[in-house]
Amino acid sequence: MALVSMNEFLPKAKANKFAVGQFNMNNLEFAQAIVEAAMELKSPFIYGVSEGALKYMGIEFTVAIAEAAAKKSGLPIALHLDHGSSFEVAMKCIRAGFSSVMFDGSHYSFEENIRLTKEVVKAARAMGVSVEGELGTIGGVEDDISVDEEHANLAKPEEAIRFYEETGVDCLAIAVGTAHGMYAGEPNIHFDIIEQVSKAIPVPVVLHGGSGVPDEMIRKSIAAGVGKINVNTENQVACTDTIRAVLNKDAKIYDPRKYLTPARNAMVEVVKSKIQLFGSSNQA
Ligand SMILES: O=C(O)C[C@@H](O)[C@H](O)C(=O)COP(=O)(O)O
Numbered sequence: 159m160a161l162v163s164m165n166e167f168l169p170k171a172k173a174n175k176f177a178v179g180q181f182n183m184n185n186l187e188f189a190q191a192i193v194e195a196a197m198e199l200k201s202p203f204i205y206g207v208s209e210g211a212l213k214y215m216g217i218e219f220t221v222a223i224a225e226a227a228a229k230k231s232g233l234p235i236a237l238h239l240d241h242g243s244s245f246e247v248a249m250k251c252i253r254a255g256f257s258s259v260m261f262d263g264s265h266y267s268f269e270e271n272i273r274l275t276k277e278v279v280k281a282a283r284a285m286g287v288s289v290e291g292e293l294g295t296i297g298g299v300e301d302d303i304s305v306d307e308e309h310a311n312l313a314k315p316e317e318a319i320r321f322y323e324e325t326g327v328d329c330l331a332i333a334v335g336t337a338h339g340m341y342a343g344e345p346n347i348h349f350d351i352i353e354q355v356s357k358a359i360p361v362p363v364v365l366h367g368g369s370g371v372p373d374e375m376i377r378k379s380i381a382a383g384v385g386k387i388n389v390n391t392e393n394q395v396a397c398t399d400t401i402r403a404v405l406n407k408d409a410k411i412y413d414p415r416k417y418l419t420p421a422r423n424a425m426v427e428v429v430k431s432k433i434q435l436f437g438s439s440n441q442a
């Protein structure tokens with residue numbers, strides 16, 4: 159199967175109240191772990207790739223790995239630019255074979271965010287590529303850029319609704335109290351904002367900062383209208399903790415397969431638990 163746009167599964171997710179996971183790809187082992195978990199549970203999923211990860215992996219390798227996963231698995235998989243910062247980077251990804259892009263204009267003024275997002279939607283739609291927009295500022299560290307809690311501001315429902323109406327994005331990330339990275343305590347998620355926005359627009363709300371959110375809050379978010387949830391940090395922690403433990407146990411290891419295999423297995427377990435929690439098993 160070829161890579162698909164998020165519109166292959168997000169409308170169904172919204173209608174049937176489940177969420178599709180965006181799991182970020184940082185290297186080959188992440189990609190393999192994610193598709194292995196999804197194959198076992200017959201789930202659609204999204205490979206998220208940040209600009210930093212793109213620089214690290216190279217755009218050709220990234221697309222080739224995602225296409226290989228789609229072909230091998232037969233699952234509906236979207237390859238999605240995560241937090242794209244410009245029209246140019248979004249177009250570069252689409253030309254290279256991405257089936258979906260996020261334009262994150264949350265650092266611009268509201269009107270400028272609308273204007274720029276509309277341009278991306280117009281170009282992407284002509285090529286059958288789905289688009290995610292973002293409103294409000296999500297806290298935490300994203301791709302090495304840190305936004306402290308003080309500067310993380312929640313999305314205003316009336317603005318989110320107008321943003322959707324003017325841009326026509328396929329899903330909308332709104333800041334509702336989650337943050338990138340791990341939480342010191344528990345997040346304070348504003349379910350009322352999710353519900354108000356979700357009821358007024360036909361596309362799903364996206365929850366960034368999905369790592370470390372307690373299961374009950376995830377279930378409540380999905381019930382309120384979240385249809386896409388992003389997870390990266392929990393896989394990074396599982397991968398690195400496993401490698402650290404293996405090397406601490408045996409300092410003589412030099413074959414990367416000896417520590418990357420258990421690291422990959424640890425990520426399979428993380429992704430499987432998220433797919434089950436999000437309710438996307440058997441939705442492929
Ligand atoms: O940091 C990245 O490279 C990806 C994230 O921004 C992703 O979009 C996301 O929201 C993941 O959240 P987290 O796993 O809770 O950090």
Ligand SMILES: [Zn+2]
Binds near residue numbers: 241300338366367388
């Ligand atoms: Zn994010």
